[in-house]
Amino acid sequence: MKLTIAFVLAAATAISAQISEAYTDQHGITYQAITHESSGTIFGIALPENPTDEFIGQITTRLETGWAGVSFGGGMINNLLWVGWPNSAKEVVGTFRLADSYTVPPPFTAPGPEMTPIYTDTAVNDTHWTHTFICKNCHKWLLADGYEQSFDLAGDFAVMGYAGHTEAIPDDPEDPTSDVQQHNFFGQFGMILSDARSAEYETWRAAALAGPAEPEPTSTVTSVTATATSSLTSITSTITSIPSITSTVTSIPSVTSTITSIPSVTPTPTTIPSQIPETVPRWGQCGGIGYKGPKNCASGSRCTTLNSYYHQCL
Ligand code: HEM
Numbered sequence: 001m002k003l004t005i006a007f008v009l010a011a012a013t014a015i016s017a018q019i020s021e022a023y024t025d026q027h028g029i030t031y032q033a034i035t036h037e038s039s040g041t042i043f044g045i046a047l048p049e050n051p052t053d054e055f056i057g058q059i060t061t062r063l064e065t066g067w068a069g070v071s072f073g074g075g076m077i078n079n080l081l082w083v084g085w086p087n088s089a090k091e092v093v094g095t096f097r098l099a100d101s102y103t104v105p106p107p108f109t110a111p112g113p114e115m116t117p118i119y120t121d122t123a124v125n126d127t128h129w130t131h132t133f134i135c136k137n138c139h140k141w142l143l144a145d146g147y148e149q150s151f152d153l154a155g156d157f158a159v160m161g162y163a164g165h166t167e168a169i170p171d172d173p174e175d176p177t178s179d180v181q182q183h184n185f186f187g188q189f190g191m192i193l194s195d196a197r198s199a200e201y202e203t204w205r206a207a208a209l210a211g212p213a214e215p216e217p218t219s220t221v222t223s224v225t226a227t228a229t230s231s232l233t234s235i236t237s238t239i240t241s242i243p244s245i246t247s248t249v250t251s252i253p254s255v256t257s258t259i260t261s262i263p264s265v266t267p268t269p270t271t272i273p274s275q276i277p278e279t280v281p282r283w284g285q286c287g288g289i290g291y292k293g294p295k296n297c298a299s300g301s302r303c304t305t306l307n308s309y310y311h312q313c314l
Pocket of ligand 1: 075188
């Protein structure tokens with residue numbers, strides 16, 4: 001298939017034939033694309049499984065490239081061209097053009113083709129600028145005399161072209177309709193439309209139109225303070241049943257206790273009532289050597305020493 005296409009292209013254009021190959025961009029979209037090595041320019045398109053009127057296109061080139069463009073019909077003259085470049089705001093600006101001669105192509109103003117840029121947030125980085133777009137009705141365009149040019153989007157193959165300048169920037173990069181200097185690189189190639197079709201097209205398209213994904217959090221939340229904005233007014237709860245609780249003691253652990261210290265006990269002195277001395281009745285002994293009994297004689301008598309061994313209450 002590819003050999004046949006290359007032969008057809010070479011025969012039709014009488015130039016060395018280039019044919020497209022698969023190329024996947026940073027967003028995961030796989031295109032059929034052509035690469036112009038010396039300028040670092042890549043142009044590709046991706047199609048739905050059953051193409052009707054649109055495709056996703058992308059042209060990417062080095063940041064130094066002053067302008068770059070594509071021809072949706074292969075040649076420069078009477079074909080729908082797109083020409084673009086980065087501006088000072090790091091956006092890619094550009095317009096459809098149509099040339100009726102090999103001179104600066106003016107803007108294409110007829111209705112029909114629509115280009116919706118996607119992934120504009122990644123359009124210009126430190127090394128490259130890229131224009132990614134959904135192109136609707138870019139396969140047919142009206143010439144000034146009302147004649148319609150087209151290629152078969154649902155076919156297997158189409159001839160397309162690219163051009164650009166590796167250095168010269170447009171006259172006014174802020175103006176999408178600005179004039180550009182003649183290209184110092186250009187070419188035509190065979191776009192293998194049959195290999196540009198993918199069942200993933202709708203997924204790629206939806207993701208592109210959804211916009212950039214939320215950035216991954218880069219910091220850790222250490223605390224969260226929440227403020228309640230509504231107050232709890234009432235809670236009504238009805239307990240309908242209380243489950244019975246049955247507990248069985250299956251084992252009683254043995255308790256071993258070891259007294260490791262005995263606290264010192266300090267007795268508290270208590271009051272000892274004063275002793276009431278025993279009274280010795282009259283005639284009783286109240287003293288003498290070896291006597292240990294009471295010595296107070298009853299009232300009306302007194303302890304009298306009868307001898308050193310016997311004292312008596314008299
Ligand atoms: C700025 C003024 C431009 C001038 C004076 C100009 C002139 C020319 C000339 C003389 C050729 C034939 C070269 C050759 O066969 O050796 C050519 C080819 C080509 N030009 Fe331009 N060009 C201009 C802008 C553009 C732009 C903006 C595009 C946009 C894509 C473009 C796309 C092409 C392509 C694809 C070819 C190769 C196919 C063909 O010969 O028709 N040109 N151009």
